[in-house]
Every structure is written in C-alpha cells, then in structure tokens.
Amino acid sequence: MKTITLNQKVLKSPIIFPPAVCFNWSDEMGYETVDRSNHYGIRAKGGTGLIIVEATGIMPEGLIVKKQLGLWEDGHIEQFKKIASACHAHDTKVIVQLVHAGSKSSGEVVHGPSQLTHASIHEITQRFVDAAVRAERAGLDGIEIHGAHGYLLNQFTSSKTNLRTDEYGGSLENRLRFPLEVLQAIKSATSESFIISYRFGVNDPTFSEDIYFAKVLEEKGVHFLNVSSGIPYGDFTKPDAFEFSNITYLGVAIKSHVGIPTACVYGIRQPEQAQKLIDSGMIDCVAVCKGILSDPEWANKYHMGGSVDACYECKPSCRYASDGFQCPWMKKKTT
Ligand SMILES: Cc1cc2nc3c(=O)[nH]c(=O)nc-3n(C[C@H](O)[C@H](O)[C@H](O)COP(=O)(O)O)c2cc1C
Numbered sequence: 001m002k003t004i005t006l007n008q009k010v011l012k013s014p015i016i017f018p019p020a021v022c023f024n025w026s027d028e029m030g031y032e033t034v035d036r037s038n039h040y041g042i043r044a045k046g047g048t049g050l051i052i053v054e055a056t057g058i059m060p061e062g063l064i065v066k067k068q069l070g071l072w073e074d075g076h077i078e079q080f081k082k083i084a085s086a087c088h089a090h091d092t093k094v095i096v097q098l099v100h101a102g103s104k105s106s107g108e109v110v111h112g113p114s115q116l117t118h119a120s121i122h123e124i125t126q127r128f129v130d131a132a133v134r135a136e137r138a139g140l141d142g143i144e145i146h147g148a149h150g151y152l153l154n155q156f157t158s159s160k161t162n163l164r165t166d167e168y169g170g171s172l173e174n175r176l177r178f179p180l181e182v183l184q185a186i187k188s189a190t191s192e193s194f195i196i197s198y199r200f201g202v203n204d205p206t207f208s209e210d211i212y213f214a215k216v217l218e219e220k221g222v223h224f225l226n227v228s229s230g231i232p233y234g235d236f237t238k239p240d241a242f243e244f245s246n247i248t249y250l251g252v253a254i255k256s257h258v259g260i261p262t263a264c265v266y267g268i269r270q271p272e273q274a275q276k277l278i279d280s281g282m283i284d285c286v287a288v289c290k291g292i293l294s295d296p297e298w299a300n301k302y303h304m305g306g307s308v309d310a311c312y313e314c315k316p317s318c319r320y321a322s323d324g325f326q327c328p329w330m331k332k333k334t335t
Pocket of ligand 1: 018019020021054055097146148149199228265266267268287288289290318320321
C-alpha cells in the first residue's frame, strides 16, 4: 500500500472522513450541545486515516447555519481537545475545516465579495488565523481552509460571483489573492508541522484556472487538496469512460497536475470503488462521507474486507443534514 504523508505525518489509511456538519448539535454561541468525541472517535477506531472535523465558524457573522461549531473564542478550544484525543487514541490524524460562508452566511448582513471592504477582508483573514492557532492549541494536527461549495473564499475565486474591480477581483491572480493571503497568514502563525488542507472547489469547466490555482496552492505550502465542487460558470461533464461521478472526476483531474496528496469525493459507497480509484493511481485518498456516517468501520472493511452498512440514501435529502439523530442508521444504532 502506498503510504500517504501529509506534512510528514503518515496516514494509517487513504480513506478519509471529509467534513460533515453535525446539524443541530451546537448552540448559537458555537458550543457543542452533543458531545462529538464518540462521533469522531468511533470513526477513527473504524480505520479512517484522516478525519476532517466539520465546517467550523471563524466568526459569528460568517456561519453557514446559526447553530454551528465555532473556534472564534478561547472557550471553544476544549471541545476540540476532546475530539483530538478521541482520534489520536486510534492513531488517526485529525484536522478541522474553517469556514466563512460569505454571502451565504446565516445572519442578516450580506458578506459577499461585493460588500467587503479592505478592512473587513483583513479582519476575516485575522479571524481565520486566530481560529487556526486555537486549533493547534487544541492539539489538532492541522486545519482545512474551506474554499469550496460556494462559501466566501470560493465566492472570491469564481469569476461568476466576484465582481470586484480592485486588487481582489478581475484577473485570476486578483481573485486568488484573498485565499492565498489567508493561507500565508495561517502558515506564518502556526508551527511548521501543522497540516494545511484546502477544500478545493473546482469552478472552471476547462480546468485551466483550477489547475493553475492548485499548483499555486502547492507552491505556497498547502499539504493536501480535498477536491470537491465550486461555483461553476459553464457546463461540465466527465468523459463517458469515467465510471464515477462528475465531482469525483474533478479530484482525479486535479490530482494529475500536482505532487501533493489529493482526495476525490462523491457517491463512493463501496470499498471496492475506493480500491479501484486508489489502486489505479487515479487518486491518493478517497473521501467517504455518507458511507462513513452510516458505517464507522468503513475504512477497516476497505482494508480487511466485509460488507458495509449501507447509507439509506434518504429522499428528498440526507436526514443527517437536519440532525444526525434523524439519520435512520443512527436511529437503528441508538434504539
Ligand atoms: C450531513 C452533511 C454535512 C456536510 N457538511 C460539510 C461540511 O461541513 N463541509 C464540507 O466541505 N462538506 C460538507 N458536506 C459534503 C461532504 O463532505 C461530501 O463532499 C459529500 O457528502 C459527498 O460525499 P459522499 O457522497 O461520500 O457523501 C456535508 C455532507 C453531508 C451529507
């Protein structure tokens, strides 16, 4: 098995648990109302190589939902200490995803690229840094910058949502400025061994802008690219011969242009699917969200065999996305 190393830290498995908000498990002050050490700990015990703790707010004004985990004050550190030790007890590396939702924030005031002054951009950068420093104090192995799914940093990188005419908008170089400033500032404030991951939202259907950005992120010291979707500004379809989803293809396409470990995601439910992607060298790591939500032992089964507990594929949408306790798999386990 190829060994995956993120900033000199070896992953025990290439199967990673991508960030998944535990909706309704926090209060409005960024504190958990449901203990997460078991939630993450059983998935670490289940063989997962890297756990990326759910999207966590860097400031109350930038939350995705009103009740979301936070790292904007020192009091928040304790809840992450518990998560860190629960994962480290099983030799699983654990980082936290940091987010500002930008114009998709839950509050009344709009914080998109068109509204932010230079002073606000600098303040948000500092808030990312402060949260990253707290993550390190909590004993986490690193952080992930949320640059995908249409949130603030992705709103800056996409030409569709960034209509600024100053040095943060217009040319590709200008649109990348804000996320790169956040990256540089976090790197300067944290130790050299701290892992920096980037949830990379692919925007450009031709990939040319994204390939450029991915290479710049690598050059500037990002250790891991966790590739997902961004804000598309054109149609994109994967090649017919590629048997996985469009989103999975984005990861595979970016991986071939960078040297740092890269993950793909989306709809990978069976260990054999992950094996195909990894063994063929198409990707370094496979991110399994709903699969690991519904079977914490998924990664062990990837390595040792055995059938996985299937996700119920709830319609019209994942019930975990309203409250983890509503997930039929959770209900089965807790009754
Ligand atoms: C309940 C839930 C919460 C999620 N929360 C986040 C999040 O906090 N940050 C993020 O980048 N993606 C989030 N996602 C997206 C997942 O990380 C993943 O990309 C997506 O579920 C597709 O993978 P899958 O098919 O393996 O589930 C979430 C998905 C679900 C179902």
